[in-house]
Amino acid sequence: MKIVLYITSFLLFLGSFNTIAQNSKKFENYTFDELSDKYYEYKFTDSIKAKKFANFYFNKAVKEKDIVNAISGKYYLREVHKNDSIYIDYLDSIINISKSNPTKMFPALAYYQKTFFYYNNEKTNECLKNCLLGFKYLKQNKNDSLKYLFQIKLASIKTLTRKINESNKILLEIIDENNLKHNIINSENYFITLFNISRNYLKLKINDSSRYYNKKALQFSKSIKDSLLIGYSLNNQGLIHYYEKEYLKSIKYYSKSLPYLIEDENYRAIFDAYNLIAKSYIKLNKTKKALKYNLLIDSLYQKQKITFYAQKNSYSFLIKYYKNNQDIKNQLKYINKYLKVDSILNVRNKNLSKTFTEEYDRPKLIAEKQKIISELNNEVSFYKKSRIYIAIVLILSFILFLYQFRKRKKQEQKFDNLTIKLKNKKVVENSVNSNTNTQKNLSETIITELLAKLDSFEQQPENFTNNKLTLSILAKELETNSNYLSKVINQKKGCNFSTYLRKLRIDYALDLLEKDATIRKFSIDAIAKEVGFKNAETFSKAFFKETELNPSFYIKQLEKKG
Numbered sequence: 001m002k003i004v005l006y007i008t009s010f011l012l013f014l015g016s017f018n019t020i021a022q023n024s025k026k027f028e029n030y031t032f033d034e035l036s037d038k039y040y041e042y043k044f045t046d047s048i049k050a051k052k053f054a055n056f057y058f059n060k061a062v063k064e065k066d067i068v069n070a071i072s073g074k075y076y077l078r079e080v081h082k083n084d085s086i087y088i089d090y091l092d093s094i095i096n097i098s099k100s101n102p103t104k105m106f107p108a109l110a111y112y113q114k115t116f117f118y119y120n121n122e123k124t125n126e127c128l129k130n131c132l133l134g135f136k137y138l139k140q141n142k143n144d145s146l147k148y149l150f151q152i153k154l155a156s157i158k159t160l161t162r163k164i165n166e167s168n169k170i171l172l173e174i175i176d177e178n179n180l181k182h183n184i185i186n187s188e189n190y191f192i193t194l195f196n197i198s199r200n201y202l203k204l205k206i207n208d209s210s211r212y213y214n215k216k217a218l219q220f221s222k223s224i225k226d227s228l229l230i231g232y233s234l235n236n237q238g239l240i241h242y243y244e245k246e247y248l249k250s251i252k253y254y255s256k257s258l259p260y261l262i263e264d265e266n267y268r269a270i271f272d273a274y275n276l277i278a279k280s281y282i283k284l285n286k287t288k289k290a291l292k293y294n295l296l297i298d299s300l301y302q303k304q305k306i307t308f309y310a311q312k313n314s315y316s317f318l319i320k321y322y323k324n325n326q327d328i329k330n331q332l333k334y335i336n337k338y339l340k341v342d343s344i345l346n347v348r349n350k351n352l353s354k355t356f357t358e359e360y361d362r363p364k365l366i367a368e369k370q371k372i373i374s375e376l377n378n379e380v381s382f383y384k385k386s387r388i389y390i391a392i393v394l395i396l397s398f399i400l401f402l403y404q405f406r407k408r409k410k411q412e413q414k415f416d417n418l419t420i421k422l423k424n425k426k427v428v429e430n431s432v433n434s435n436t437n438t439q440k441n442l443s444e445t446i447i448t449e450l451l452a453k454l455d456s457f458e459q460q461p462e463n464f465t466n467n468k469l470t471l472s473i474l475a476k477e478l479e480t481n482s483n484y485l486s487k488v489i490n491q492k493k494g495c496n497f498s499t500y501l502r503k504l505r506i507d508y509a510l511d512l513l514e515k516d517a518t519i520r521k522f523s524i525d526a527i528a529k530e531v532g533f534k535n536a537e538t539f540s541k542a543f544f545k546e547t548e549l550n551p552s553f554y555i556k557q558l559e560k561k562g
Contacts, residue, residue: 074091104146115131115150124157154170194220195217198214207240230260250280278297442488453479453480501532524551
């Protein structure tokens with residue numbers, strides 16, 4: 001109980017979002033499922049709303065002291081902010097709090113979530129480390145449900161490292177124990193176990209057993225009426241047909257499965273499906289159709305930036321295709337992409353090999369250590385020759401550091417001056433110069449009336465944050481003509497209409513950013529549109545012109561200050 005109170009206190013500390021609390025009343029009756037549905041509704045269409053619903057989800061979990069849903073809320077925040085550390089740091093914090101006094105749930109569940117995350121991102125080294133740490137805490141506090149989840153994931157890691165028989169042994173034991181003890185694992189994990197057994201038998205070229213377990217998986221998913229699991233069974237059937245060289249059937253079943261994979265946002269499976277469809281078309285000598293799916297792999301990779309082996313296969317095809325078509329530009333383009341992906345995958349392989357050696361094969365680890373020492377000794381001469389180069393680099397780096405340091409100090413001074421200036425500043429002050437042509441052309445009554453209307457206009461941000469506002473539109477709203485209005489603004493405000501509007505919007509942005517912490521978390525583009533600019537570029541230029549600071553720097557300084 002004590003550890004739950006610690007974690008709850010920690011959650012409450014992280015969940016203090018002032019601006020969200022102001023609007024939370026209308027969301028307090030939402031269930032977690034409803035908030036989740038809302039988040040996914042806006043995830044790809046409106047990032048600002050998606051961020052709000054992700055925050056509402058997390059705050060609801062904090063308020064209800066629901067640690068499991070708080071973890072899900074952090075995962076949504078990680079997705080919408082495209083920042084893995086939001087999720088991983090949160091899990092690490094829970095681990096650090098709970099590991100000194102472990103329970104049946106924590107820190108084992110946090111380790112499992114990290115294991116699952118790293119597995120889906122093909123960071124197998126990190127996946128294995130967290131899996132083994134989770135097992136360590138489960139030995140202290142027995143939890144069968146979590147144990148089976150870790151076993152399933154460990155079996156998957158063994159499959160990746162080509163220890164197929166060991167993987168199958170774990171999975172078959174889970175199935176036997178589940179049948180004996182009557183459904184000790186939930187429906188989804190029972191399906192996953194059958195699915196993985198089928199895949200393993202396929203890798204062992206025991207196709208009959210692969211078909212048998214996939215059929216069981218399909219029957220089970222139909223019995224519980226789970227369309228998503230049915231989709232994965234179809235996907236596996238496509239792989240079986242590919243291994244049996246039935247390429248048209250493989251394409252058919254993979255194509256049927258794709259909508260389910262896309263719905264589940266399982267990018268690894270999507271990449272693999274595109275890859276196997278492309279390979280099937282190659283086997284059928286349909287190069288143009290193979291090209292289509294390889295280009296789909298490249299397009300998806302550019303959007304998601306998640307590296308899998310499918311991309312390496314795809315870029316290999318594209319290099320050969322454009323070489324045969326004498327398209328040197330595209331050939332070079334995909335050579336560069338291939339080298340980038342190959343480099344990432346090579347690093348992963350090295351790390352994974354090291355982890356298994358540390359855990360399972362100490363003699364091999366010692367041999368590897370001697371090999372590394374030998375390689376380092378061979379590099380000594382290279383490092384001696386590089387001393388001068390390193391010294392030059394260090395000097396240049398130091399000079400650059402000093403330059404950046406001084407530049408930052410100047411910016412910080414400008415920020416301080418700006419905040420002091422803003423305390424007593426009126427938005428756009430009237431010019432003191434009264435000896436102008438305005439009085440000659442306009443009566444004092446008209447000038448006074450227009451200035452009063454402009455003052456009222458300046459008090460309501462919705463008036464000047466309309467990015468379609470023009471001089472003629474404002475003149476109509478103020479019941480005057482463009483010529484009169486332009487003259488009054490020029491002579492009484494000391495600037496033309498465009499500058500006047502820019503100053504209003506930037507002053508409003510400065511005030512909004514200082515007072516509203518939520519706005520500071522928006523993208524620059526979103527802030528720009530909020531205060532009346534059409535895009536981030538025009539906003540940033542206007543902001544710098546008024547303040548001599550970039551908006552991103554100003555926001556960072558406000559965060560430090562507040």
